[in-house]
Amino acid sequence: MxxxxxxxxxxxALAVASGAPAQSLRIGLxxxxxxxxxxxxxxxxxxxxxxxIFDKLVRMDADSRLVPGLATSWKPIGATTWEFRLRKxxxxxxxxxxxxxxxxxxxxxxxxxxxxxxxxxxYTKAITAIxxxxxxxxxxxxxxxxxxxxxxxxxxxxxxxxxxxxxSTEDFNTGRATVGSGPYRFVRYVNGDRIELxxxxxxxxxxAPFSGVTFRILKNDAARVAAILxxxxxxxxxxxxxxxxxxxxxxxxxxxxxxxxxxxFFNFNHLExxxxxxxxxxxxxxxxxxxxxxxVRRAMSKAVNRTAMVERVMEGHASPSGQLVSANLFGxxxxxxxxxxxxxxAKRLLAxxxxxxxxxxxxxxxxxxxxxxxxxxQAAAQMLTRVGIVSKVETLxxxxxxxxxxxxxxxxxxxxxxASTGKASSPLRSLLATFDRDKGTGxxxxxxxxxPALDLLIAEAVGExxxxxxxxxxxxxxxxxxADVALMPLHFQFAIWATRKGIAYAPRTDEYTLAFQFxxx
Amino acid sequence: MSATPPAAPPMRDAQSPFARxxxxxxxxxxxxxGLGLLAAIVLLAIFAPLVSPQDPYDLAQIxxxxxxxxxxxxxxxxxxxxxxxxxxxxxxxxxxxxGLRISLAVGAASTVLALAIGLAxxxxxxxxxxxxxxxxxxxxxxxxxxPAILIALILIAVLGxxxxxxxxxxxxxxxxxxxxxxxxxxxxxKRREYVEAARCLALPPARIVFxxxxxxxxxxxxxxxxxxxxxxxxxxxxxxxxxxGLPITEPSLGLLIANGYQYLLSGKYWISxxxxxALLATIVAINLVADQLRDVLNPRLQx
Numbered sequence: 001m002x003x004x005x006x007x008x009x010x011x012x013a014l015a016v017a018s019g020a021p022a023q024s025l026r027i028g029l030x031x032x033x034x035x036x037x038x039x040x041x042x043x044x045x046x047x048x049x050x051x052x053i054f055d056k057l058v059r060m061d062a063d064s065r066l067v068p069g070l071a072t073s074w075k076p077i078g079a080t081t082w083e084f085r086l087r088k089x090x091x092x093x094x095x096x097x098x099x100x101x102x103x104x105x106x107x108x109x110x111x112x113x114x115x116x117x118x119x120x121x122x123y124t125k126a127i128t129a130i131x132x133x134x135x136x137x138x139x140x141x142x143x144x145x146x147x148x149x150x151x152x153x154x155x156x157x158x159x160x161x162x163x164x165x166x167x168s169t170e171d172f173n174t175g176r177a178t179v180g181s182g183p184y185r186f187v188r189y190v191n192g193d194r195i196e197l198x199x200x201x202x203x204x205x206x207x208a209p210f211s212g213v214t215f216r217i218l219k220n221d222a223a224r225v226a227a228i229l230x231x232x233x234x235x236x237x238x239x240x241x242x243x244x245x246x247x248x249x250x251x252x253x254x255x256x257x258x259x260x261x262x263x264x265f266f267n268f269n270h271l272e273x274x275x276x277x278x279x280x281x282x283x284x285x286x287x288x289x290x291x292x293x294x295x296v297r298r299a300m301s302k303a304v305n306r307t308a309m310v311e312r313v314m315e316g317h318a319s320p321s322g323q324l325v326s327a328n329l330f331g332x333x334x335x336x337x338x339x340x341x342x343x344x345x346a347k348r349l350l351a352x353x354x355x356x357x358x359x360x361x362x363x364x365x366x367x368x369x370x371x372x373x374x375x376x377x378q379a380a381a382q383m384l385t386r387v388g389i390v391s392k393v394e395t396l397x398x399x400x401x402x403x404x405x406x407x408x409x410x411x412x413x414x415x416x417x418x419a420s421t422g423k424a425s426s427p428l429r430s431l432l433a434t435f436d437r438d439k440g441t442g443x444x445x446x447x448x449x450x451x452p453a454l455d456l457l458i459a460e461a462v463g464e465x466x467x468x469x470x471x472x473x474x475x476x477x478x479x480x481x482x483a484d485v486a487l488m489p490l491h492f493q494f495a496i497w498a499t500r501k502g503i504a505y506a507p508r509t510d511e512y513t514l515a516f517q518f519x520x521x
Numbered sequence: 522m523s524a525t526p527p528a529a530p531p532m533r534d535a536q537s538p539f540a541r542x543x544x545x546x547x548x549x550x551x552x553x554x555g556l557g558l559l560a561a562i563v564l565l566a567i568f569a570p571l572v573s574p575q576d577p578y579d580l581a582q583i584x585x586x587x588x589x590x591x592x593x594x595x596x597x598x599x600x601x602x603x604x605x606x607x608x609x610x611x612x613x614x615x616x617x618x619x620g621l622r623i624s625l626a627v628g629a630a631s632t633v634l635a636l637a638i639g640l641a642x643x644x645x646x647x648x649x650x651x652x653x654x655x656x657x658x659x660x661x662x663x664x665x666x667x668p669a670i671l672i673a674l675i676l677i678a679v680l681g682x683x684x685x686x687x688x689x690x691x692x693x694x695x696x697x698x699x700x701x702x703x704x705x706x707x708x709x710x711k712r713r714e715y716v717e718a719a720r721c722l723a724l725p726p727a728r729i730v731f732x733x734x735x736x737x738x739x740x741x742x743x744x745x746x747x748x749x750x751x752x753x754x755x756x757x758x759x760x761x762x763x764x765x766g767l768p769i770t771e772p773s774l775g776l777l778i779a780n781g782y783q784y785l786l787s788g789k790y791w792i793s794x795x796x797x798x799a800l801l802a803t804i805v806a807i808n809l810v811a812d813q814l815r816d817v818l819n820p821r822l823q824x
Contacts, residue, residue, distance in 0.1 A: 242783045393769055
């Protein structure tokens with residue numbers, strides 16, 4: 001009996017091992033998926049799943065360039081109206097047709113999500129009215145010219161009006177309302193554990209290579225690596241840097257990476273009041289906030305050796321940065337390099353600013369949100385200490401960290417920003433424009449930097465219809481902000497994937513792990 | 522007052538009780554080895570600033586350029602890292618000495634504080650009896666029914682991080698063990714004739730508690746305390762390993778192990794291994810000493 005069972009197991013194992021292209025894909029994800037509702041929160045891990053189940057009017061390719069999605073073409077008609085033409089014959093997973101009414105419903109639904117910790121409304125706010133011309137033509141009217149409309153709509157997932165009317169976020173999590181038009185259909189969501197999807201054979205973008213996909217949530221770095229080493233999963237995102245040498249050297253695995261759209265930077269507290277985290281060398285609170293002095297900010301930027309940081313802390317899997325978006329994105333300033341490492345110059349600037357003996361600083365960093373975040377903060381603390389800014393590091397999990405950072409509780413804190421629209425306007429608008437809740441600017445301007453000249457340039461750029469002129473304005477704004485060291489960019493991290501041999505993935509700047517982009521080789 | 526009997530009448534042996542205990546203790550060579558090891562570790566921890574090649578907490582002295590060097594490498598400035606360096610370029614040998622310092626200090630401080638609180642609560646409960654006793658002992662029961670690490674995690678989440686807060690969490694966990702032990706011992710003593718005699722003499726309660734109940738309840742308490750020092754050190758290391766203990770720029774042993782953990786698969790064993798050995802040696806040494814103390818102080822095992 002036992003032998004017979006063993007034989008069966010062996011045959012099954014053989015069949016699985018030799019079975020032509022694997023039918024189902026198992027992928028290890030690095031972050032929790034908190035909801036399946038595509039409008040609930042603008043969070044990369046959640047969006048990553050939504051990318052499979054739902055479609056958007058405009059999609060982004062692997063280099064964050066806009067490509068047609070549900071919309072086949074779009075153009076401004078008149079100064080304040082955009083017209084999008086929808087793909088014909090697109091069907092939802094339940095067989096019903098996707099029409100302009102569903103698009104209008106989805107955009108409307110975004111604003112009606114209550115208690116969203118990170119709403120998508122910033123991307124739909126500009127729309128003042130929606131006209132459904134016919135089932136495949138839709139127009140969006142805005143109060144003022146809004147050239148970023150295709151970019152903004154590249155973040156909004158289209159749900160079915162029929163199924164999602166009145167549906168709550170919970171209805172999406174259980175699958176009742178989870179009817180999209182994307183390359184995969186929803187099967188099962190187990191919070192904190194896994195998401196199972198099955199292929200939508202009728203997807204307009206072509207049949208995906210794998211008939212099903214199981215996403216496993218493997219937040220722990222070591223567990224994720226162990227899962228791919230043991231063959232539990234076929235691919236993982238964000239393999240820890242410490243294990244890359246080993247994975248690359250192993251013929252059973254392939255490691256691919258690409259410079260990501262995410263810039264890692266330090267935010268200064270620009271408020272008038274000094275925080276308890278900056279003191280003089282004897283621990284007394286400083287009378288004024290030293291970070292309001294450009295010389296201090298520049299000194300700190302010069303004190304940090306970005307090359308050493310990238311080589312030693314990131315082990316080469318990042319690229320030093322002196323600006324907000326990487327070279328392949330719109331609004332990147334060619335030739336704008338990071339401040340060169342110059343500890344002597346930094347000491348001179350500190351002395352000029354009235355801190356010949358430096359001061360004491362507590363650096364804050366999230367624990368485990370960005371690649372090697374805690375180590376980056378510690379290495380920066382070393383470098384700052386060496387020019388006289390005696391630093392220590394406090395780290396905390398991302399949720400309490402972002403809550404405290406957004407209340408301006410920290411003096412100098414580490415953050416990352418992914419330019420999800422693929423353009424420099426994203427970090428400029430969110431990180432550096434003066435904080436204004438009503439206008440929706442400076443939403444993540446947690447240092448409360450405020451520079452009227454920069455605000456003007458950003459506003460002008462956002463309203464500029466001509467691509468060439470807009471690029472010029474964005475570059476000008478970036479130069480201005482960087483000359484003022486409004487924040488301190490460190491590097492662009494690399495998005496990294498490890499797959500088992502026989503499966504290939506084309507790396508993406510937006511860090512998404514998309515099952516339909518995996519190929520059997 | 523001259524009629525008061527001496528609290529703990531000293532045995533009029535040829536030896537003093539301490540010398541007798543010492544003799545019994547060193548009869549076991551393993552325990553003697555444990556004590557020697559513990560003494561060496563404590564000395565290393567106390568004199569860490571003198572014997573360490575580097576101050577691992579002074580960020581100006583460590584350089585990320587020297588990160589992850591294997592044991593025996595030379596730094597960019599020419600000094601040698603006998604046990605290698607961690608990811609931040611910290612000399613592992615120095616980091617272990619300083620880490621021992623923190624681990625032992627946290628262990629000792631939390632034990633002394635927990636002992637004092639547990640002792641007071643246990644003695645008071647045993648002497649007062651009645652509702653007060655039930656109240657204190659039910660708190661102890663409730664607390665002991667939760668896993669220690671769970672209580673510690675909740676407390677750290679509420680209090681925040683820092684050395685003082687870790688000690689506070691450890692004290693909160695451990696006082697219950699002492700309270701229970703000392704109450705049991707005191708209850709036994711309370712019914713003895715000499716205590717009754719003391720009561721008949723109308724001695725003040727404080728005197729009965731501190732001169733009669735306390736000294737006779739001490740031996741089991743000493744044993745529990747030694748074991749608990751080791752438990753406190755292990756718990757602190759666990760908290761630090763989970764990233765909830767001490768600041769990352771001042772790593773304790775647990776944090777050093779955690780830092781190296783992610784490099785284990787890539788073959789950089791030394792970042793976790795040596796602090797792990799140091800932690801193991803410390804806890805084993807304390808447990809060896811505690812075991813022997815228990816045997817020596819237990820009258821039923823007296824040879």
